[in-house]
Amino acid sequence: MIVRDRRLRWPIMANLEAAVRGQRVSRVERRAKYLIIRLQGGALIVHLGMSGSLRLVGGRTAPKPHEHWDLVLDSGQVLRFHDPRRFGSLFWTQEEPGEHPLLKKLAPEPLSAAFSGAYLFRITRKRAVAIKQLIMNSQLVVGVGNIYASEALFRAGISPRRAARRLTRAEALKLTGAIKAVLKAAIKIGGTTLRDYVNADGLPGYFRQKLFVYERAGEHCRVCKTIVRQFTQGQRSTYWCAVCQH
């Protein structure tokens, strides 16, 4: 492990290089938006934040700006982390990764059976918070970021401002279905590239072309031709169609 800049969202622990040295990678997993790289004696927990990326490069490739750390592999390659904004993070844990404070309280995965209409209906019952903010709460469901929150609500025909507790049972079912559908559809074509996102092979995601409302303020709704509107919720931009969503 080579760390060039420890200043990520949380400083990278001082002796992480020594802790990791010589260990074999046993398995790579994901929980919510955290990547878990299991080694023999523990695990690396990686988050890409908003601008982070990982690429496999040749071991002698000179690091460019914002390439903060390398996981040096015995294949001669290195797994290189790039993150201009430094909202990403890197932790080493010797306990079961799921027990780490950042992972311990995470809610069900959106594509799991546990994230059902019945579950969403139940957890929304006593909450006054707007439904868009609720589905972005990682203690209630993980993996729904700002793009897919707006998109799923559009697909479900539900206003992002609706108080969570005002959802009917049928709407809760419809919304869980919309979240699952939009995530599956986006994953299938490589995700959403807004500006510079590329995957590990350097290719962009093509879901941007399929967006109904996100970043389309002032444009015509693709269903009813009404002008798509934008406003702010919890310091994040929300996009919606006032005719298609209630």
Place this chain on the structure above:
DNA sequence: ATGGGCACCTGGCTGC
């Protein structure tokens, strides 16, 4: 327990 607001950063774009 819930909800609102702030914080962490840099880069790119817009408009004067």
Place this chain on the structure above:
DNA sequence: TGCAGCCAGGTGCCCA
């Protein structure tokens, strides 16, 4: 051209 201002794919934490 230069520069100020604004915005951005996330999410933990503090406070009321």
